[in-house]
Amino acid sequence: MLIWKVHSLSWKTASIRYRCLMPKLRLEQIGYRSLVMQKSNIKFKFEPEDILIFVKSFSPSDLELAREAQAANVPIILDLCDNIFVQDYTDMDGYRQSDIFREMAKISRLIVVSVDALKDVIEQELNPQIPVVVIPDGLENNNDIAYALSYVKTKAYILDYLRYPRFLTYGLGLLAQYSLKLVKITLKKPIRYFLEQWVKQEPPTPETADQDDVDCQDDHNLTNKIDDQIQHHSNHKTGYKKIVWFGHHGGAKHDSFGLLNLLELAPDLSQISKEIDIELVVISNNERMYKKLFLDLPFKSSYLEWDLFNSSDYIQSGDVTIIPNNRSPFSMCKSANRAVLSLSLGVPIVANKIPAFEVFNDCMLFDDWQQGIKTYLTNPDLAHAHIARAQEIIHDQFGDDVIAQKWDEAIKSTQQIACQTA
Numbered sequence: 001m002l003i004w005k006v007h008s009l010s011w012k013t014a015s016i017r018y019r020c021l022m023p024k025l026r027l028e029q030i031g032y033r034s035l036v037m038q039k040s041n042i043k044f045k046f047e048p049e050d051i052l053i054f055v056k057s058f059s060p061s062d063l064e065l066a067r068e069a070q071a072a073n074v075p076i077i078l079d080l081c082d083n084i085f086v087q088d089y090t091d092m093d094g095y096r097q098s099d100i101f102r103e104m105a106k107i108s109r110l111i112v113v114s115v116d117a118l119k120d121v122i123e124q125e126l127n128p129q130i131p132v133v134v135i136p137d138g139l140e141n142n143n144d145i146a147y148a149l150s151y152v153k154t155k156a157y158i159l160d161y162l163r164y165p166r167f168l169t170y171g172l173g174l175l176a177q178y179s180l181k182l183v184k185i186t187l188k189k190p191i192r193y194f195l196e197q198w199v200k201q202e203p204p205t206p207e208t209a210d211q212d213d214v215d216c217q218d219d220h221n222l223t224n225k226i227d228d229q230i231q232h233h234s235n236h237k238t239g240y241k242k243i244v245w246f247g248h249h250g251g252a253k254h255d256s257f258g259l260l261n262l263l264e265l266a267p268d269l270s271q272i273s274k275e276i277d278i279e280l281v282v283i284s285n286n287e288r289m290y291k292k293l294f295l296d297l298p299f300k301s302s303y304l305e306w307d308l309f310n311s312s313d314y315i316q317s318g319d320v321t322i323i324p325n326n327r328s329p330f331s332m333c334k335s336a337n338r339a340v341l342s343l344s345l346g347v348p349i350v351a352n353k354i355p356a357f358e359v360f361n362d363c364m365l366f367d368d369w370q371q372g373i374k375t376y377l378t379n380p381d382l383a384h385a386h387i388a389r390a391q392e393i394i395h396d397q398f399g400d401d402v403i404a405q406k407w408d409e410a411i412k413s414t415q416q417i418a419c420q421t422a
Contacts, residue, residue, distance in 0.1 A: 001033045001034060001035070001047070001049060001050050001051070001164075002024070002027065002032055002033065002034035002035075002050075002051050002053060002411070003034070003035060003037060003050055003051070003052045003053065004020050004024055004034060004035070004036045004037065004053050004055060005036075005037045005038075005040070005052060005053065005054045005055065005057050005062065005065065006020055006036060006037070006038050006055050006056070006057050007038070007056060007057040007059065008038055009036060009038040009152055009157065010152065011145075011148040011149045011151070011152040011153065012308070014337070015055070015056050015081050015082070016055070016148075017140065017144065017145070017148045018081070018114075018137040018138065018140065018335075018337060019055045019056065019079050019081050019114070019137070020036065020055045020079075021036075021144070021147065021148045021151060022138055022140065022144050022148075022403070023135075023138075023403065023404075023407050024036065025144070025147055026138070026400055026403055026404035026407065027404060027407055027408065027411075029404065030404055030408065032411075034160075035157065035160035035161065035164075035167070036151075036157050036160070040059070040061035040062050040064065040065040042167070042170050043170075044166045044167055044170065045072075045166055046068070046069055046072035046074045047166075048073070048074075050069070050072075050074045050075075051074065051075045051076075051077065051411055051414060051415075052065070052066070052069045052074055052075070052076050052077070053076075053077045053078075053079060054066070054076070054077070054078050054079065054104065055079045056079065056080065056081060056082065058078075058084070058097040058098075058100040058101045058104060059093075059095070059097075059100060060095060060100065062100065062104065063100050063103055063104055066104050066107055066108070067107065070107040075109040075110070075414035075415065076104070076107060076108040076109055076110075077108065077109065077110045077111070077112055077410070077411075077414060078101065078104055078105060078108050078110070078111045078112070079111075079112045079113075080101070080111065080112070080113050080114075080118060080122070081113070081114040081118070081137070081335065082118075082330070082333065083118060083121055083329060083330045083332075083333040084097045084098045084101060085098045085121060085125050086328075086329050086330045089330070098125075102125075102126060105126055105128055105130070108130060109130060109414040110130055110131055110132075110133065110410060110413060110414050111128060111130060111131070111132045111133070112132075112133055112134075112135050112410055113132060113133075113134055113135075114134070114135070114136060114137055114335040115134060115136065115333055115334070115335050115336075115355060115356045116134055116355055116356075117332050117333045117354070117355040117356065118333040119132045119133075119134055121329075121333060131413065133406075133410055133413075135403065135406045135407060135410065136335060136336065136356075136397065136398055136403070137335045137336070137337040137340070137398070138398050138399070138400065138402075138403040139340055139341070139344055139394055139398045139399060139400075140337070140341065142309060142312070145308045145309060149308075155174075155175075158171055158174050158175055159171075161174065162175070239277055240277045240278055240279040240300060241276055241277065241278050241279070241319045241320075241377045242278075242279050242281050242317060242318040242319050242320075243269070243278055243279070243280050243281065243318065243319065243320055243321075243322055243373060244281045244283065244314070244315055244317075244318030244320070244321045244322070244342075244347065245262050245280065245281070245282055245283070245284075245321070245322050245323075245324075246282075246283035246284065246306065246311060246314070246315060246321070246338065247283075247284060247338065248284065248285060249284045249285055249286035249289050249290075257325075257326060257328075257330075257331055258284070259282070259284065259286065259289050259290060259293055259294075260293075261324045261325070261326050262282070262322075262324055263293050263294070264324065265322065265324055265369055266294075266297050268369040268370050268373075269297075269299055269369075269373075270297065270298050270299055271370055272299075272370055272373055272374060273298065273299035273300075275374070276374065276377055276378075277300075278299060278300065278377075279299075279300040279301065279302060280294070280299065280300070280301040280302075281301070281302055281304065281314065281317075281318060282294065282301060282302070282303050282304070283303075283304045283305075283306050283311055283314050283315065284303070284305075284306055285305065285306045287303050287305065290303045291303070312341070312345055315341065315342055315345050315347055316345040316346065316347060318347050319347070319376065319377055320347065320348055320349070320350060320373055320376045320377060320383075321338075321342040321347045321348070321349045321350075322349070322350050322351065322369070322373065323338055323339060323342075323349060323350075323351035323352070324351070324352050325351065325352040325354050326352075327352060327354065331354070332354055332355065334354060334356060335356050336356040336357055336359065336360070336398075339351065339356075339357060339360060339364065340394055340398050343360070343363075343364075343387060343390040343391065343394060344391060344394055346387050347387075348364070348365075348376045348383040348386050348387060349364045349365070350364070350365045350366070350369060350372035350373050350376065351364060351365075351366060352366065352367060353366040353367055359393055359397060360390055360393060362386075362389065363385075363386040363387070363389040363390040363393070364386065364390070
């Protein structure tokens with residue numbers, strides 16, 4: 001059985017979907033059994049056929065779990081998609097993930113990374129005595145997103161625990177915990193209303209409201225906002241050429257990526273706007289930051305809130321996607337997943353060149369922002385030719401079957417190592 005260990009199981013987190021839930025789904029489709037753990041304090045007995053896969057989860061408790069697996073002669077795989085060795089990359093609890101990773105690597109059978117650049121970093125930092133293999137992020141579609149949403153939001157992972165006797169106690173505990181939470185949520189409002197009437201006090205203000213109510217209101221407001229922007233987006237047709245940027249707004253301590261990185265292209269976009277009517281479409285998760293940075297610039301721009309199910313439509317409406325990269329040690333290890341998404345949707349790309357984009361050498365334009373953007377905006381035949389070639393590459397190197405095969409080979413390699421060392 002494959003036991004996927006994650007730090008936090010969130011369907012909205014890209015690394016959880018790309019590096020855990022999507023591979024899990026692909027491998028189950030070819031016959032593997034698996035479950036996902038998000039806590040390291042689950043007490044159970046390892047079985048000989050188990051394989052423990054840590055996905056960007058490197059805490060002191062993870063190290064303890066890995067040592068338990070090692071004692072049971074269970075193969076351990078470490079999956080990494082970020083350069084955690086850069087300065088200031090720490091966990092919120094203060095420990096350095098890279099230090100834990102080094103210790104876990106000593107007792108693991110295999111390290112899996114998302115890009116060759118990260119493999120180079122690990123080999124330089126650790127000089128590991130175990131193989132390091134590259135398995136790229138696959139092409140994500142709405143079915144993958146729906147699976148992730150369903151698996152997490154409906155607590156389907158609890159059913160995985162209930163299927164196996166050794167996890168039954170933990171599964172029943174989780175089920176009881178979430179059932180109690182559901183009862184509390186269901187009863188909270190009527191009970192509070194009764195008490196308010198009983199003591200004749202005013203209803204809670206937004207400042208004193210329970211945080212769950214505030215969160216629910218925030219979700220409701222965000223849903224309404226997304227619905228409004230979908231309607232606006234579908235009706236918004238102008239003569240402007242749309243230049244799309246999408247991604248996280250940034251703000252990480254260990255690197256300056258995101259909207260600040262995009263802002264560096266303002267002079268180039270301003271120059272292009274003197275020759276071509278353009279609109280910069282920013283698809284992100286911080287409208288306040290967008291307004292602060294972009295509203296006063298001398299070219300048209302608009303903002304759309306990132307939404308997993310609708311952002312593909314937003315991207316597909318663009319004429320060209322831009323992917324700037326500051327080429328820091330952290331950002332140089334980024335995967336090609338944004339490029340794969342845009343190209344799969346038929347939108348050509350101008351980008352700063354990083355190692356992950358080498359595969360698209362002959363079907364993307366690099367580094368010369370003004371020339372590259374103007375070329376795609378004025379030469380649709382070239383754009384179409386590049387898209388056709390890119391989609392062939394995506395099918396051959398990022399498709400579902402390819403990712404499943406790479407994971408299958410990686411898993412079987414750990415079993416062969418186990419046989420050799422037994």
